[in-house]
Structures are given as structure tokens and as C-alpha cells.
Amino acid sequence: MSDGGGESGSKHQQPHTKRKFSGDDFSQAIAKVAVAQICERVGFQTFQQSALGKLADIAVRYINSVGKAANFYANLSGRAEGNVFDIFQGLEDLGLDQGFSGASDINHCLASSGIVRELIQYANEATDVPFAYAIPHFPVVKDRKPKSSFLQIGEEPPIEDIPAWLPAFPDPQTYFESPSQNERASDSYTEKIELGKQQRKMEMSMVNLQRQFSESGPSSFVHGDSSKEKKTVESNPFLSAPLHFEEKEVSSVVLPAKLSKEVALQNPVAKKHVVDNHISVMETFAPALEAMKNRFCESTEEQKNIQLDQRPPVQFKIGVGKKSLVKPLKSSPQNMDGGKIDPWFCKENENDERKGDLKIF
């Protein structure tokens, strides 16, 4: 009741199957673009996908029909190549549904047929709108390299009766059975056992790693005891020790221009006291940005130190419209850095026009 009758086929779920491209897709796509251009000139502003596809398909079929009819008339006249008059006759055949002046006259001269006159009229009136893209000549025929003959290679044919200008035989390796394959087939069972052993080794090393991690803090992890664990750690990047601050160079985050500008601009929706605090918001967020740059490298203690040094603790609550992805900030410094990063992400997600209320307790 609710969904059924209203939508006239314009909304339907797309299947999640991988699309297979057929050979005709390129020309169909070009036809769609051309038809869309024609319709735009006629006066349409938007199209339904299915309607545009249908019209393009019909245009293609029209071209096919004209070609078929023209070829038929050429063959009827005893010619292999079609000429302009064959095309006119083909167009007349297709235009009989609609009708044109002089259609009933069987013996009329083709040059004076109604179809031609209408066509001339249309060409004179219509404005010239060329196709939007430059198309290469298609379909592209692949150059096939012919197989080289015995003469070209310089070999002698193995049997006397074979002439030398025939293509050479393929290499024997391509059709002889190689001995290594057979050995591999018999060893599949042993291979499976070896795979199982390797997997078990990996699992054991992972368990050891976890145990070590829980026993001592993350700082001592790098100075692991067993060399075996180190090896597995080196091989698997996900199990490696977390990088410390300044160990690895991370590219700095460039603030997008619109965000820096719009924070400074006045928003008519926002309340008055928000305006006064806009600059202070940027300043307060600056340390959070810095923290984000070194996000992967810092430990929590260092972060706290940075925040506390640069500015006095200010408690503020940010609510952004309907959706608030922010948890309210508490007085303890431990939660401050975590809370500050969240509203920044929340801001990026929300609409630029929407601004939250800024209250200072």
C-alpha cells in the first residue's frame, strides 16, 4: 500500500552482482549521450534513467532498420553498395507509419518525396549541436601477429614432406608433461600436514605475545625476551609494537579552507554569544588538531601534558542540533582530550550551516 503504487518504476534496488560488460556497451553509452543532448535541446531538463535508455535503444534500432532497408533496396537494384537513394527509400519505408506527403503516389521521383523535403526543412531549422565527446574510430580491430613460419625462424621442418613456408611447430614444452607436476601431486598430503604445523606455530606465538603484553606494559614490549616472538612480530606488521612519538614521520593535516573561513564568518542561525566565542573555539581546538597529527604515536600521558600546559582548563559543552555524537565533557583532565576530538569529527560530519550552541559554565 505504502510503497507499491506510488513509485512508477523510478526507484528500485540495484542488484549487487558484478556487471558484465558486453561488446555493445560502448556504442550504447554513446547513443545515450547523443539522445540526451537531443532531448535537452528539445526542452527536457532531466531524464529518468530507464526512459533515456529506452529512447537510446530505439534510436539505435532506427539506425539499424534504415541500414537494413537501404541495403535491401541496393541489392534489389543489383548493387552491392548502397547510395543516397537507397537510404531515401529506406526512410520512406520507416516513415509510412507516420505518413508523409506524397506517400500514396507510387511512381513519384525520390528526390521530390515528402521525406526529403521534411528532412531538408529540419536540417535548415535545427541549430547545430555537435556531440559532446570526441570518439575514436571503433570498433578497434586488434592486430593479430601471425605465427612465424619455419623459414622465418630458420629451422628445418622435422619431417621432409612439410614445406618450409608453413608456420612452425610450437615448443615441445607446451605440450609435454613436465615431471615436476607429478611429484607435486603425490606430495599434497605432506603439504597439508606442513601447513597445519605452520598454522599451529603461528597460533602459539600469538598466544605468547598476548601473555607478554598483559604481563608487562606496552613500553616493555619492544624489549621482548624470546627471539622467536620477535621474528613473528617482524613478519606480521599487525602484531608489531606500536610506534612511539617521533619514531615515524606522519604528514601534517591540512585544514580545509572552508572550515577555517566559515568558523570566522557569522552564522545567522547561531545565537549572539556564539559569535563572541568563535575565535576562542578555534584556539581551543588548535591543540586538539596537533594531538590528531601525532595520533598514532603518542601515549596518553604525553597528550595530557600538552593540553594542560597550553591553556587553562575550560569546561564547555557542545551540542550540535539533532544529532549529538559528542559525550558531555567532564571536569577531569583525562576525559578532556578524548572529548575534544569527538566534537571535531562531529563538526566535520554535520552540515556547514548548522552550528551548535556554545555555552560556558
Place this chain on the structure above:
Amino acid sequence: MNHNNNFQQSSDGRHDDDAALTEFLSSLMGYTPTIPDELVEHYLAKSGFQCPDVRLNCCLCFCRIRLVAVATQKFVAEVATDALQQCKARQAAVVKDKRDKQQKDKRLILTMEDLSKALREYGVNVKHQEYFADNPSTGMDPASKEE
């Protein structure tokens, strides 16, 4: 006499028609139809209409391809115009009914309904599904669904 007059008239007429035709064909060289030549050439070749290589300086062959392109463009433009008229008629009818409410969205959209109505005159029957449902009970009353 009469016959001669007629013959002369018809020959003059034919001459005019020929002149118009040759003029038109020569003007096709300067006119670039919206449908590209490569596309038309591809489909004409597919349907069997043999044409010598266009790359050579053969304006006759070029003329044929351009002629088909212009004819197809005319056909599509006619269908589109009919569909546009259908769309506008539908919008006018809606506006008549609800004048108090805000005016109907002025955007002209090519829909399947208008297209199928326009194409019916050209002998092309295009039928479109109203909606697609994933199981037979979609869109039924909730009471009957529970049963």
C-alpha cells in the same frame, strides 16, 4: 500539348528538386549532427549497409552517413517533442486542480509514461513495470499479511 506542358513542368519541378537535393547534400558536409558519425557508421555496418572507407576523400559516402544521422536525429527529436507535449499537458492538468497549493515543480522530466504514449503513435509499444516487488505479499494490507 497538355502532355508536353505537363512534361515540361514536371521536368522543371524535378530540376528544382534535384537542385534542392544536391544543395542539401552538400550542406550536410558543414552541418554536424548531434549523433556522431562513428556511431552511425558502426550500426550501419552491423546491419549490412556497405560503405567504402570513409577516411578516403569520398564525400559521397560521408553524405550517406550524415544523411542517416540527420534522419535519426529528426526522428528522436520528434519523439521527444511529443513526449514533452504529454508532460506539459499533464502538468497543466495538475495545476488546474490544485491552484491553492504551490505550483507544480517546473522541471520537465522525461518519464516512461510520456515516452510510451509518444512512441505508441510511431508503432513502438513500450510497456514498463509499475513497480518491482521482492515477494508476493509486498504492498498488501497488514491484516491480510498477518493471515
